[in-house]
Amino acid sequence: MTTINFSAGPGALPKSVLKQIQSELFSYKNSGASVMELSHRSSEIIELIEETVEGFKRLLELDDDWEVMLLQGGGTLQFSMVPLNLSREGDLIEYADTGYWSKKAINEAKLCKRKVSVVGFGSDIDTSLPVIDSACTSGSARYLHLCSNNTVEGTQFRDFPDIGTPLVLDVSSDMLSYRMNLDNVSCIYAHAQKNIGLSGLTVVAVRKKYILENNDIPQLLQYRSHIESKSNYHTPPVFSIYVANLMQKWLENEIGGVAAMEEINNQKAKLLYDSIDASNMFRCPVGVNYRSKMNIVFTTGHEETDDKFVAFCKERNIIGVAGHRSQKRLRASLYNAVTIEDVKALTEVISLFEKQAYVYSSHAQFK
Template structure:
């Protein structure tokens, strides 16, 4: 069967060229006679893959030598607890910005480790906008300021950062490598792989080296960021195949022209889809246009009784995983780096035809 356009929010679509290269190398990686899945993580072969993965990411994001790149297991949800466990030693509190479902989850986990100060929230607006940064109740004596720059479920994204001397800790799971960022503005960046990086299994953690001094020796060995840095993310066996696939994705990104080139493509994809939604009385997007996500585009139908039919017919048309998150309903098209413009155009063509049939 032919491949479909996969709009899943994660695990998300991977570039076809990456899948084909992995397929070609599956049984025998570069003449080693074994698959990457079979080789020792201490072998010369895998160590070269790990070094390549880190070097490519460093180039793509222009990461300076004052940052460590870690590959952490457990998903971004584990990081919600791992971050306060590592970074609040010697501090009484941590500041959090509340902009949606993932921010809320991070706040709830952090409360188990420290006094959480929610310095701004858009909950009263049903998370359709971002709090005014000039009005945040920041405590400059706190350990850090945490934020989620792209709320995958709600379809809200923001690129600007609050002005603060606190280390900014950011969940960039849906944003990383999709647009230019200045790594130097962050204390910690973390991102689950299964959106713009590769398959599920690893979290990229980019941490400023001075923050590693906060990591308490009493932490579990596998949770300690300083220990992970010391052992090059190999305190135990890392998810080797996921790291290898991330390296292939990074190679593909470099071939596309890097992050700046991808940002231009992503901006065009998102704008094209939002423009169609906005001109239609049949579809709607609830997010303040100033904070609409380029990666995750939720939309509703004027007649919500047609949702099941929309999903059934779109699936039959080769447009998969368009259901909104179970907590909000509606539809959601996740259009990460691997989604080509042709996929967005195919979705719009289907939406036009569906509107004509049922509008």
């Protein structure tokens, strides 16, 4: 039996993509060489990069006002590159604190010698999202940074605030999972290892008019260096770009595009949330209006029982359901490559575990 992967990252890859990687591993496009061996200056790789950039523009529905870069350094490096390229020293920039990863972005931005203002009306970020409107923002910031989906807490923005300030979105965990409205957005970024491929690649899309001339920062950290070199300023993560290219084709040709993917993801999330909400043993601590459709957190309320559930899943070839190390919870990540059948299998295991716990365990904590 094939293992079902609900890991928060690296996430699952479609079986058809894995098979294509396998079939082309020794000879990319009949070149006689692996895509991992070809020069990044070769015509094959230059064409691959150009095709992948255009694929992201098409799938994200970006017009010619946008530039797309294929970079390295993970989403974490963008915590520095965003303020360095979209603001200047001393500028006011605003950040919404929505959890674990947004806190890291805030701390990195402060190291860039900007005036960082944390905005949003109070909430328990483990169970909900802050209210972000014109009453809590200045209206004069260079941008407002928002993490669209919070993988650790299991919360997600689907409607982005329209407050007149350009938005910068960390979309690392929900990019291409649904059709995003980017009307008020100046920049998005995402590492690839959740919905769009392998670790090693980071996709950045930015509106041209928001890129500042900041010649006092290292060239490797300048967006303009990568735009002018067409994402080939230095040796790019070729294999990760190749896999992202295959993922684009899978999404378009096998799934039917982002809108079709959104419908499937909605079905998957509903299946799992319904199973958890109907359970007498498991519960989701996140408020219904804030629940992520990508990262579903749940718990029995008892750490020992949660650990037993992780082991129970592993015995049945389901992996990746342990929560983030900072949280004593369970988590199932329903990224694009996770199928409806995979989610059904998890709901069946949830039901089976609960039945066995009723019979055999005196330690399980029930609602």
